[in-house]
Amino acid sequence: MTIAPTSDRQPQDTLTGSQWRAALPWLIAFALLLALPFVFRSSSAITVMNQMAITVIFALSYNMLLGQGGMLSFGHAVYMGLGGFFAVHVMNTLLVPLPLLPLFGGLFGLIFAIIVGAFSTRRAGTVFAMISLGVGELVAASSIIIVSFFGGEAGVKGDRTEAPAFLGINFASQTQVYYLIAAWMFLSALAMYLFTRTPAGRMANAVRDNEERAEFLGYSQRTVRFMSFCAAGFFAGIAGALIAINFEILTEENLNLTSSGVILLVTFLGGVGFFIGPIVGAVAFTLLQSVLSLQTDLWQLYVGLLFLLAVMFFPGGLTGVLAMHGPAWRHGKLGLLTVPYLKLTAVVVTGILAAACFLEILFHVRHASVGENTMRLFKLTIDTHAVWPWLATGGVALICLALANRLAPDVKAAWDAANLPAKGSARR
Amino acid sequence: MSIPAVELTGVHKSFGKAKIICGVDLSVAPGERHAIIGPNGAGKSTLFNLITGRFAPTQGTIRLHGEEIQGRPPYEINRRGLSRSFQITNIFPQLSVFENVRCALLWPMGLRYSFWHLVSGQSELNARADDILERINLAGRRNVPAGLLAYAEQRALEIGITIAGGAEVIMLDEPTAGMSHSETDAIVALIRQVTEGKTLIMVEHDMGVVFNLADRISVLVYGQIVASDTPEAVRANAKVQEAYLGAALEAAE
Numbered sequence: 199m200t201i202a203p204t205s206d207r208q209p210q211d212t213l214t215g216s217q218w219r220a221a222l223p224w225l226i227a228f229a230l231l232l233a234l235p236f237v238f239r240s241s242s243a244i245t246v247m248n249q250m251a252i253t254v255i256f257a258l259s260y261n262m263l264l265g266q267g268g269m270l271s272f273g274h275a276v277y278m279g280l281g282g283f284f285a286v287h288v289m290n291t292l293l294v295p296l297p298l299l300p301l302f303g304g305l306f307g308l309i310f311a312i313i314v315g316a317f318s319t320r321r322a323g324t325v326f327a328m329i330s331l332g333v334g335e336l337v338a339a340s341s342i343i344i345v346s347f348f349g350g351e352a353g354v355k356g357d358r359t360e361a362p363a364f365l366g367i368n369f370a371s372q373t374q375v376y377y378l379i380a381a382w383m384f385l386s387a388l389a390m391y392l393f394t395r396t397p398a399g400r401m402a403n404a405v406r407d408n409e410e411r412a413e414f415l416g417y418s419q420r421t422v423r424f425m426s427f428c429a430a431g432f433f434a435g436i437a438g439a440l441i442a443i444n445f446e447i448l449t450e451e452n453l454n455l456t457s458s459g460v461i462l463l464v465t466f467l468g469g470v471g472f473f474i475g476p477i478v479g480a481v482a483f484t485l486l487q488s489v490l491s492l493q494t495d496l497w498q499l500y501v502g503l504l505f506l507l508a509v510m511f512f513p514g515g516l517t518g519v520l521a522m523h524g525p526a527w528r529h530g531k532l533g534l535l536t537v538p539y540l541k542l543t544a545v546v547v548t549g550i551l552a553a554a555c556f557l558e559i560l561f562h563v564r565h566a567s568v569g570e571n572t573m574r575l576f577k578l579t580i581d582t583h584a585v586w587p588w589l590a591t592g593g594v595a596l597i598c599l600a601l602a603n604r605l606a607p608d609v610k611a612a613w614d615a616a617n618l619p620a621k622g623s624a625r626r
Numbered sequence: 627m628s629i630p631a632v633e634l635t636g637v638h639k640s641f642g643k644a645k646i647i648c649g650v651d652l653s654v655a656p657g658e659r660h661a662i663i664g665p666n667g668a669g670k671s672t673l674f675n676l677i678t679g680r681f682a683p684t685q686g687t688i689r690l691h692g693e694e695i696q697g698r699p700p701y702e703i704n705r706r707g708l709s710r711s712f713q714i715t716n717i718f719p720q721l722s723v724f725e726n727v728r729c730a731l732l733w734p735m736g737l738r739y740s741f742w743h744l745v746s747g748q749s750e751l752n753a754r755a756d757d758i759l760e761r762i763n764l765a766g767r768r769n770v771p772a773g774l775l776a777y778a779e780q781r782a783l784e785i786g787i788t789i790a791g792g793a794e795v796i797m798l799d800e801p802t803a804g805m806s807h808s809e810t811d812a813i814v815a816l817i818r819q820v821t822e823g824k825t826l827i828m829v830e831h832d833m834g835v836v837f838n839l840a841d842r843i844s845v846l847v848y849g850q851i852v853a854s855d856t857p858e859a860v861r862a863n864a865k866v867q868e869a870y871l872g873a874a875l876e877a878a879e
Contacts, residue, residue: 392744393741395744395745395746396740396741396742396743396744396745397732397737397738397739397740397741397743397745398739398740398741399741400725400728400729400732400745401729401732401739403718403720403721403725404718404721404725404729406720407718407719407720407721408716408717408718408719410700410716411712411716411717411718411787412718412729413699413700413701413704414678414700414701414704414709414710415701415704415709415729415730415732415733415787415791416701416704416705416732416733416734416791417701417732417733417739418699418701421739422739425739425741429741
């Protein structure tokens with residue numbers, strides 16, 4: 199009962215309203231990607247954007263497993279790293295034009311995903327998670343042993359400008375690299391989105407929800423998972439090749455368990471329940487990482503705390519928090535939340551800053567060289583061995599905590615009011 | 627006589643030392659509505675799970691339209707034209723009602739594991755899914771996540787998913803479990819309508835439903851079938867009354 203190909207072609211000549219609506223976010227994203235280097239011109243900004251785009255691909259590919267397929271992987275960086283190492287070797291042959299390199303990374307990631315997926319996708323849950331952890335550890339260990347491929351601790355270096363020129367472009371400038379990465383990100387994201395709309399992608403959701411029922415509808419849960427797993431490996435490999443192009447070096451860090459853990463964190467922070475979640479997560483995380491890491495040595499602590507808070511209070515991630523406001527927005531009652539939110543935000547931000555200052559002072563006392571008793575905090579010079587900075591920061595943090603506690607019922611009440619449908623449109 | 631739709635010969639099933647099914651022979655003709663009844667713990671659900679491939683029998687053969695299917699995985703049995711529902715509602719809770727039904731249509735409509743078709747472009751697929759929603763009276767709840775439906779609605783969806791693919795043999799495991807009287811009447815009417823011209827095998831506790839729907843009834847007691855006959859004959863069977871039915875029949879009247 200296949201549908202004749204002609205009936206598929208017909209609507210392409212004239213796009214209907216719903217098709218325009220589906221295409222609109224992609225058109226906006228396309229325009230945005232084109233325009234960004236004109237807005238953020240500094241080379242450090244472009245560095246951040248390149249990293250962001252690579253993380254977006256990697257996080258989206260990870261969410262094919264976690265959010266779409268219900269597979270919790272602790273070793274997804276393996277496919278990115280292996281794709282990257284392979285790509286850097288291909289780059290060093292000087293035979294392949296740079297824009298085609300990600301295809302090689304993707305293929306290598308795919309091949310390795312086929313091998314591992316063949317035995318790891320039989321079940322989801324703990325078994326899958328443990329196998330992914332084991333494979334991650336295995337590959338990370340081999341990366342130190344198999345020096346000819348992984349280059350040992352020094353990694354494998356390349357030089358992208360030596361690759362054959364593509365339409366006269368040699369990718370010596372950062373902006374050229376940006377457009378290359380942005381193009382691959384756009385294509386990959388679009389392909390991963392379209393995958394979710396195919397029978398294989400729909401059944402990945404079904405198997406995630408209820409693997410047993412899917413089997414009674416004609417689908418082998420293992421095959422459905424295997425297909426998502428392979429696709430995820432392919433796109434992770436593309437991200438790896440883009441690392442090879444962007445940084446011109448691949449090391450063990452690109453495939454170890456830390457990288458695998460970070461991408462889980464990024465994806466979860468963005469929200470696994472929505473396609474756009476990992477994109478939000480990757481953008482937010484990269485920004486946080488590049489901004490915070492310049493300001494403080496403790497940035498990983500703050501990111502860790504943020505992750506903890508997200509897991510405990512916002513399991514839907516950043517996107518989930520935004521989506522929660524959908525009903526209130528549709529009822530036209532979002533305005534009710536503005537004032538309580540502003541109050542709470544002011545208190546929470548002050549509290550977080552105070553707590554962060556407290557931690558920074560603590561860190562300074564523990565780690566500064568002997569005799570160095572002053573530090574700079576927000577343009578203030580502070581004597582860390584005096585009592586008052588401790589009292590002030592700790593006190594403000596505690597007061598803000600108490601205030602936030604006091605404000606919570608107001609926010610809750612406003613939330614309930616905003617989510618109550620207007621009279622006349624009530625359902626249920 | 628034509629080939630039976632479902633035929634069990636000498637089927638045994640043990641879990642460790644516990645013998646749950648001890649030599650069941652059963653034959654269901656195409657187009658027949660067949661009910662399996664019996665006291666709690668008689669092995670009705672196990673028998674269901676054996677036929678549908680959830681478990682493999684320890685011994686014996688199970689044939690679907692003459693072809694041996696015992697020990698095959700559920701998805702292969704389903705592809706041969708047998709579809710089942712579950713006693714405990716077994717749907718895709720995070721997917722919309724429409725998506726639930728559409729997932730049940732993908733394989734029968736030949737889309738298989740395709741990653742080069744977009745489901746939105748399959749107009750016949752979507753039309754058929756909407757048609758099923760009309761038939762199970764859930765068109766108004768089309769875009770609601772299935773997990774948020776009321777219990778009776780979930781039971782209707784369960785049946786909708788089961789029949790969507792157009793399987794020849796439909797197996798329903800206690801379709802009216804936990805329903806009120808009016809809900810039961812509605813679901814019985816629905817079952818009657820959607821299984822028109824198909825082979826139906828059902829496990830059911832509600833004797834009203836059984837005697838209302840079934841062409842033939844098999845009585846399972848301690849893993850053995852003690853009677854398999856028309857409703858009237860089963861009602862009159864002394865062995866059945868002795869084993870189980872008397873008390874249940876009185877309760878139904």
